[in-house]
Every structure is written in structure tokens, then in C-alpha cells.
Amino acid sequence: MQFPKLSQLQSRFAVSLGGTILLLLIYLSLSKPSFAYAAELEVRTQSGYDYPILLDDLWTNEEYSEPGEGDEQDVGIWIKRAPEGVSSLPNNAPQNMNIESGVTQNWMFAKEDIEGPHGVKGVGLPSDVTVTGNMSDDGVRMELKRQSSTSIWITVNTCLQPALEDTNAIPQQLQLYYSTSPDIDKPGTGTGGIQVEFEGGYGIIELEVDNDVYVGISAPNTSDFSGLWNYEIAASNDAPYHYWSNETDLLFVDGDNHAALLVTPDLDNASSNVFQDWMSLSPAPYGMFAHDQKNLSIKGVSRSYCGLLHNAKLTANIPEISNNNVGTMTSRGIGGAPKEQFYISALNASSSYYGWLAMSGNSTAHGAGVIGGGGRVWSNVTFRTKASDNCALMYNLTFCSEVAYAVPSNPERYSPLDGLPDLAAVYDSYASQMYQYFNYSLQQIPCNTTASAQYSLARNCDHCASAYKQWLCAVTIPRCEDWDNNEDYLQPRNVAANFTNGTIPAWVLNPSSQDQILLNSVQSNSSRNAQIIDSVIEPGPYKEVLPCIDLCYDLVQSCPAALGFGCPQGKYQNQSYQVRDPDSGVLRCSYLGAAYYLNDGHEAKDSMMGNRMGWMSLLITVLVLVF
Known part of the structure; x- marks a missing residue:
């Protein structure tokens, strides 16, 4: 039989086709493929595997042909089973366990979970939170990131701890270990692995991995207590399941x-x-x-x-x-x-x-x-907390809405249980009434006029009204401190009055020379707002955190000279106002919105840096304009 003569192109195609068919036959003879239905997968247990993943979860809208006779029916896709004595850690699924003294419990975060589906975030907050420290600084990153690796976090929280026989002792911490080697699949005390710092009931492991991770939790071997520990452990390929931050943010x-x-x-x-x-x-x-x-x-x-x-x-x-x-x-x-x-x-x-x-x-x-x-x-x-009962914490007032601190009080008249709203109403209504008198005077000022006719090119009547309200609320609602607080920036008040329980102060019965000075001084023998505080509330002796002098300065700078505002000087200023010390963390004077340590730490540094950069930008701008 004579074969047809092929062209050069046809010859090349025939050789390629033959080679392809030969390679396919070799592959089929060696691989012996099998087929499985998503709906017919059985749970199979064999060495190194535990349970199957349904193919429906991996492939959708696909059709598969019926398996041929002799094809294996039990082939599926399995998640690797943890070694005997080691518990699995699913992704973002916390596990809670009790552990006794001297015992080590082991866990495994398997590769299939590490590379598996991620968790959910939820709705989230309205914007990125500026509160700092959403991540712990104690994570342990031991491996450089490789192209095929995945970031994982394993965190542990101690929920309960043993009762110590010595009540002044601090309970011992659990110990956290990990390993990425199957040769050390049960890390822990005495068995190897890398130990991670565990402090305050919190431990975190942060790694870049491409295989199984083994974890051990060891309880201290001691007899100084009764009971056991309880802890929660979780692994995640998204972020730490538990968080701790070294920032306070409170x-x-x-x-x-x-x-x-x-x-x-x-x-x-x-x-x-x-x-x-x-x-x-x-x-x-x-x-x-x-x-x-x-x-x-x-x-x-x-x-x-x-x-x-x-x-x-x-x-x-x-x-x-x-x-x-x-x-x-x-x-x-x-x-x-x-x-x-x-x-x-x-x-x-x-x-x-x-x-x-x-x-x-x-x-x-x-x-x-x-x-x-x-x-x-x-x-x-x-x-x-304070020692005395004649300082009462108030906040969320109607008119002086920025007030949030302790004020002079009388628990016999305004019970801490149900009388504080009445106390707040006394202060707030008085301040509101005083503001109305000021408002009548401000209405006499030509506020709605041309810029050239206004009393200031930098301030207007809105600035004046705001500054007056800030100053008014601070001086008519004084900030109260314990009488026994001996800080030098505090001003004694109402020293000649009896205590709220009717007791006469010892310094009134037998005054020393120093006491006599306080008893004869108007500033210390009465309250700043005596008409309301000393006559209506009657708090007895207390000490006041004086208002900040800059509140008075701002009032004078913001309002027209026709209103006649001025700030005291010399000793009168020292008896009526104090100066802020923003870098000390000590609240030496009272201003609305004040909080202890508000300007301390990183916030103060950030604020100062911002001010320096602002002044530097202004200076550069001026130099450019001048030169």
C-alpha cells in the first residue's frame, strides 16, 4: 500500500500529533485517574487525613461524567488531621479549655485552614478610628515573608486562673510555644519549640508560613495554688482574633x-x-x-x-x-x-x-x-476617688453643656442617689440667667454692620458670646476638690462654715495664726459664687481648682471694650485664676472639656509638632512674601 506523499507542513503536524497521543497514553497508564461526585462523597479516614471538603464548596455550575466501572468511588479532598494528642485550630474559631498544673496541651493550625476562607469584618465603624493601638506590639515574626507564604496570627487569652494561697502573690502565667516543623509537633515545656512571651494573660504568635503550625500551652508546675487555669485560643489568617494594645486611650x-x-x-x-x-x-x-x-x-x-x-x-x-x-x-x-x-x-x-x-x-x-x-x-x-462627700460629679448639663467635673455639693440636701439632677439645675439655671443679662448688653453692640464699622477685624460678636459663656460657666460652677488635698494650686473656700453633717471645724474652734488668715480672707472665707453656693447649697469647707487665666484673657480679647471686661493682676489674679501647665499631666486649673493627662504623652508631642510645623510654614510664607 502506498502512503500519500505529505507536504513539509503536514509532516510536522503528523509528528506533533503522534507525540501528543503517545504522551497521553503514557500519562493514562501511570496516573489511573478516578472521578467523584460532589453529592456522593463519603467521609474517609486514613493516615494523615480526617474529613472531606465537599466539591460543591470548591466548584459550582460544573457537570461531571459518571465514573466508569472499576473507578474508585471514595476519592475526595481532605483536610489534614492533627497528630494524635493534638487538637485542630480552625480559622477564626476560638477554642476554650481548662488546664491543670504541669500539663501541656497541643494544637495545630493546618495548612488547609491557613490557606482557607477568610473571616467576616461586620459593618464597621463610621470612619477609621483615631484611637491608637489596635494591634499588639508583642507579636513574634520569626520568618521573612516568602511569595507563597501566608500571614497568620495565633492568640491566647487567660480567662480564669487558680486561687493562690498567698493573696498578695500574683498568679503565674501560662507558657506559650510554637513550632513549624513536623518533627516538633507537640511543642511545650521540655519538648522543644520556640517560647513566646505571655504576660497579663495574653500571648500572640505572628508568622509568615506555608505549612502547618504547631502550638503548645503549658501550665506552670507548682503547688502554690488551688484550682486550674482556663484559656481561649484562636488562630486566624486575617488578623489577631484577640487584641491588646500598650496604649491607654482612656x-x-x-x-x-x-x-x-x-x-x-x-x-x-x-x-x-x-x-x-x-x-x-x-x-x-x-x-x-x-x-x-x-x-x-x-x-x-x-x-x-x-x-x-x-x-x-x-x-x-x-x-x-x-x-x-x-x-x-x-x-x-x-x-x-x-x-x-x-x-x-x-x-x-x-x-x-x-x-x-x-x-x-x-x-x-x-x-x-x-x-x-x-x-x-x-x-x-x-x-x-475623692474622700469627702461634699464634691459631686456632674455632666450633661443643659446650658453649661461643657461642664463635666465635681462641684461643691451637700449630700444632706442633694443625695448622690437621686438628688444630683436638682443640684445640676441650681447651677445651670443660675449660669443661664447670668448669661441672659450679658446678652442684653451684647445686643447694644452693632454686630451686624460692615467690617470697617465692627469693633475688631479679628473677632466678632459670636466670638464674644462664646468666650463669655466659656468663662461664665467656669467661674459660676467651680471645680471642687477635697479639703484634705494639700496641692499648692488649690484655693480654700468657705472655711468658716460647718461641715455638711453639722460638725464645727477644728480650725474655727481653735484657730492658729495660719487659720486666722484664712478665716479673715474673703477669698477663702466664702465661695466665688457665694449667693448660690454658700447660701443655697451650703457645701461646707472645700477647695477649688481655680479657672484658667486664659479664659479671662480670651474674654477680654473677644469682646468690645465698651462692655468693660478686664482681668485681675498681681495677688488678686493668683487668688482667682491659675495658669495651665499642659506638659505636666497635672490639672492645675479648670477649663471646660478638661481631663487629666489630656495633653500628656504622645498627644502632647503630636500637638507640639503640629504647632511647630505650623509656625515654620508661616515663617517660610512670610520670608517668601518679603524677599
């Missing part, structure tokens, strides 16, 4: 002998287009824990959300606890920016407390499957 505003008011820093700015979204959040996004510093049971879990949840004695706006103190949104303070405030009650007099800013989950979602669903905790701030 400011102490003021307190009395049974309550305290604290606020977050600004969460956005007043001109933001989502300002109303922030202000309408209900419930507010953050929570707070508080605890008496004398009670050491909190020491071992101070960085753990679930640890604080189970051990902190006081809370505010924590959704997992039904009977909470209050946490609400406010724009009070410098700049009028949105922030959250916490009113913590049921405190003990003359006591020091820790306070933690916290968040359940990631603000809008929490629990299994949620990115960051295990809660967030910031480093603690400290605050102290």
Missing part, C-alpha cells in the same frame, strides 16, 4: 467619692461628614472595665478580654454583662469632636482604681468567624 475626667467619669480621645473630628453617624451610635462602640488596685486578682489577666470579663469588678457598656454602668457618645470638649464617655459608679471613697478601654469583638461583630472577634483591650489608666 482619659480620666473627674470623680467624687463614689463615681468617676472617663472619656476616649477624639474618634473623628467635628467637621467630619460622618459626625452624626458617630453621635447616633447606640450602643456606643467601646466598653470599659474597672477594678480596685488593692484587689490583686486582676493582675494575671490585665491584658485579656475574657480575663477582665470574668474578673474585673466594675464594667461599663460591656454587652456580655447585663447590669452595666453607662457608656454613651458625646462631643463635649475641645474641638467638639465625637468621643465616648463612661460613668462608673459604686466606687469606694479614697480608693485608687485601674480602668481599661475595651471592645467586644471588633466593634460591630464578635464571636466565631469574625475577624478580631475575641475582643480588644487597651493598657490601663489609673484614677482615684
Whole structure:
């Protein structure tokens, strides 16, 4: 038989086709492929594997042919099973365990989970939060990122800890280990692996990996306690499931002998287009824990959300606890920016407390499957309650809405349980009445006139009205401190009056020469607003945090000279006002929106840097214009 003569192109095609068919036959003879239906996969257990993933979850809208006779029917896709004695860590799925002294428990975050589906974020907050420290600085990154690797986080929170026989001792911490080698699949005390710092009931591992990660939790081998630990562990390929930050991000505003008011820093700015979204959040996004510093049971879990949840004695706006103190949104303070405030009650007099800013989950979602669903905790701030009962904490007034501090009070007339609204009404209505008299005078000033006819090119009547209200509320509603507080910037007031329980002060019965000076001085023998405070409220002796002198300066600069405002000088100024010291963290004078440590730390540095850059820009602009 004579074959047809092929052209050069046809010859090349025939050779290529033949080679392709030969390679296909070789592949089929070696691989012996099988087929499986998504609906007919069975659970198969064999060495190194546990359970299948349904193909419906991986491929959709695909058709598969029936398997041929002799094809294997049980072939599927499996997730690697953890070694015996090692528990699996699914992605963003917290696991809770008890552990006894001297015991090590092991976990594995498998490659299939590491490369698996991600968690959900939830709705989120109205804008990127300016509160700092959303990530812990304690993560351990031991490997350089490779192109095929994935970022993972494994976090642990101690929820409960043993009771120590010595109540003054601090419970020992759990120990956290990890390994990326299958040769060390049970890391822990005495078995190898890399140990990670575990402090305050919190530990975090942060890695770039492309294979299984093995984790060990070891409990200290000691007999100095009774009971066991309980912890929560979670792994994630999105972000830490549990968070701790070394920033405080909580400011102490003021307190009395049974309550305290604290606020977050600004969460956005007043001109933001989502300002109303922030202000309408209900419930507010953050929570707070508080605890008496004398009670050491909190020491071992101070960085753990679930640890604080189970051990902190006081809370505010924590959704997992039904009977909470209050946490609400406010724009009070410098700049009028949105922030959250916490009113913590049921405190003990003359006591020091820790306070933690916290968040359940990631603000809008929490629990299994949620990115960051295990809660967030910031480093603690400290605050102290007053000793006397004649200073009462007030905030959210109607007219003097920026007032938020303790004011002179009388618990016999205005009970801390239900009388504070009446006390607030006395102060607020008096200030409102005084402002109305000022407003009548301001109406005589030609405010709505041409720029050349106004009293100032830099200020107008709106500036004057605002400055007067700030000054008026600060001086008619004085900030109250304990009589026994001996700070040199405090002004004694009402020293000749009896205490609120009717007791006559010792310095009145047997005055020394120093006492006699106070008794004969108008500034110390009466209140700044004697008509209301000394005659109506009758708080007895107390000390005042004097208003800041710059409030008076701003009033004089903002209002027309025709109104006759002026600031005292010399000793009269020292008896009526104080000067701010923004870098010390000490509140030496009172101004609306004040909070302890408001200008301390990184915020002060950022503010100063901003001012320096602003002045530098102005100087450069002037030089350019001149030269």
C-alpha cells in the first residue's frame, strides 16, 4: 500500500500529533485517574487525613461524567488531621479549655485552614478610628515573608486562673510555644519549640508560613495554688482574633467619692461628614472595665478580654454583662469632636482604681468567624476617688453643656442617689440667667454692620458670646476638690462654715495664726459664687481648682471694650485664676472639656509638632512674601 506523499507542513503536524497521543497514553497508564461526585462523597479516614471538603464548596455550575466501572468511588479532598494528642485550630474559631498544673496541651493550625476562607469584618465603624493601638506590639515574626507564604496570627487569652494561697502573690502565667516543623509537633515545656512571651494573660504568635503550625500551652508546675487555669485560643489568617494594645486611650475626667467619669480621645473630628453617624451610635462602640488596685486578682489577666470579663469588678457598656454602668457618645470638649464617655459608679471613697478601654469583638461583630472577634483591650489608666462627700460629679448639663467635673455639693440636701439632677439645675439655671443679662448688653453692640464699622477685624460678636459663656460657666460652677488635698494650686473656700453633717471645724474652734488668715480672707472665707453656693447649697469647707487665666484673657480679647471686661493682676489674679501647665499631666486649673493627662504623652508631642510645623510654614510664607 502506498502512503500519500505529505507536504513539509503536514509532516510536522503528523509528528506533533503522534507525540501528543503517545504522551497521553503514557500519562493514562501511570496516573489511573478516578472521578467523584460532589453529592456522593463519603467521609474517609486514613493516615494523615480526617474529613472531606465537599466539591460543591470548591466548584459550582460544573457537570461531571459518571465514573466508569472499576473507578474508585471514595476519592475526595481532605483536610489534614492533627497528630494524635493534638487538637485542630480552625480559622477564626476560638477554642476554650481548662488546664491543670504541669500539663501541656497541643494544637495545630493546618495548612488547609491557613490557606482557607477568610473571616467576616461586620459593618464597621463610621470612619477609621483615631484611637491608637489596635494591634499588639508583642507579636513574634520569626520568618521573612516568602511569595507563597501566608500571614497568620495565633492568640491566647487567660480567662480564669487558680486561687493562690498567698493573696498578695500574683498568679503565674501560662507558657506559650510554637513550632513549624513536623518533627516538633507537640511543642511545650521540655519538648522543644520556640517560647513566646505571655504576660497579663495574653500571648500572640505572628508568622509568615506555608505549612502547618504547631502550638503548645503549658501550665506552670507548682503547688502554690488551688484550682486550674482556663484559656481561649484562636488562630486566624486575617488578623489577631484577640487584641491588646500598650496604649491607654482612656482619659480620666473627674470623680467624687463614689463615681468617676472617663472619656476616649477624639474618634473623628467635628467637621467630619460622618459626625452624626458617630453621635447616633447606640450602643456606643467601646466598653470599659474597672477594678480596685488593692484587689490583686486582676493582675494575671490585665491584658485579656475574657480575663477582665470574668474578673474585673466594675464594667461599663460591656454587652456580655447585663447590669452595666453607662457608656454613651458625646462631643463635649475641645474641638467638639465625637468621643465616648463612661460613668462608673459604686466606687469606694479614697480608693485608687485601674480602668481599661475595651471592645467586644471588633466593634460591630464578635464571636466565631469574625475577624478580631475575641475582643480588644487597651493598657490601663489609673484614677482615684475623692474622700469627702461634699464634691459631686456632674455632666450633661443643659446650658453649661461643657461642664463635666465635681462641684461643691451637700449630700444632706442633694443625695448622690437621686438628688444630683436638682443640684445640676441650681447651677445651670443660675449660669443661664447670668448669661441672659450679658446678652442684653451684647445686643447694644452693632454686630451686624460692615467690617470697617465692627469693633475688631479679628473677632466678632459670636466670638464674644462664646468666650463669655466659656468663662461664665467656669467661674459660676467651680471645680471642687477635697479639703484634705494639700496641692499648692488649690484655693480654700468657705472655711468658716460647718461641715455638711453639722460638725464645727477644728480650725474655727481653735484657730492658729495660719487659720486666722484664712478665716479673715474673703477669698477663702466664702465661695466665688457665694449667693448660690454658700447660701443655697451650703457645701461646707472645700477647695477649688481655680479657672484658667486664659479664659479671662480670651474674654477680654473677644469682646468690645465698651462692655468693660478686664482681668485681675498681681495677688488678686493668683487668688482667682491659675495658669495651665499642659506638659505636666497635672490639672492645675479648670477649663471646660478638661481631663487629666489630656495633653500628656504622645498627644502632647503630636500637638507640639503640629504647632511647630505650623509656625515654620508661616515663617517660610512670610520670608517668601518679603524677599
